[in-house]
Amino acid sequence: MTNELSLLAWSVVLGLVHIFIAAAAVTRVRGLAWNVSARDGAPAPLTGIPARLVRAQANFFETFPLFAALVLAVVVGGHTDAQTLLGAQLYLGARVVYLPLYAAGIPYLRSLAFGVAIVGLVMLLRALF
Numbered sequence: 001m002t003n004e005l006s007l008l009a010w011s012v013v014l015g016l017v018h019i020f021i022a023a024a025a026v027t028r029v030r031g032l033a034w035n036v037s038a039r040d041g042a043p044a045p046l047t048g049i050p051a052r053l054v055r056a057q058a059n060f061f062e063t064f065p066l067f068a069a070l071v072l073a074v075v076v077g078g079h080t081d082a083q084t085l086l087g088a089q090l091y092l093g094a095r096v097v098y099l100p101l102y103a104a105g106i107p108y109l110r111s112l113a114f115g116v117a118i119v120g121l122v123m124l125l126r127a128l129f
Contacts, residue, residue: 002080007088008071014095015064018057021099025050049103056102060095063117067091070124079127087123090116 027035029050030043046054067088074084094116101110 002075003085004071004075004080004088007085007092008068011064011067011092011095014092014099015060018053018060018099021103022050022053022057025053052102052105056099059098059102059114063091063095063121066121067124070121070128074124074127077128081127083123084127087120087127089120090123091120094120 023035026046029046034043045051071088074080094113098110098113098117101113
């Protein structure tokens with residue numbers, strides 16, 4: 001397995017972390033009965049950390065398909081090199097840092113982490129041209 005594919009697998013683990021942490025936070029606010037229900041009707045809006053965790057999860061899942069597609073394309077196409085590895089490392093590392101920064105409500109560093117993840121995506125994309 002290539003290093004890029006290993007980083008893709010760890011990114012899936014991070015996606016699962018997003019799901020479980022956000023779900024646990026929302027369940028603490030809305031209760032277990034809501035969590036296991038059909039969730040009909042409009043619940044009260046989330047605030048604070050649970051709301052931020054849900055938004056961080058949504059943000060992760062906006063970029064993850066791009067990362068997965070790019071990693072698969074560079075591996076299948078035989079375009080892996082030091083730059084694609086660095087790009088994948090930047091993406092995953094920045095996404096790992098992004099989650100606690102967003103949960104803590106730290107605005108500028110959170111945006112910087114997002115930007116670093118985007119740079120990682122661009123580095124992977126660049127290998128395909």
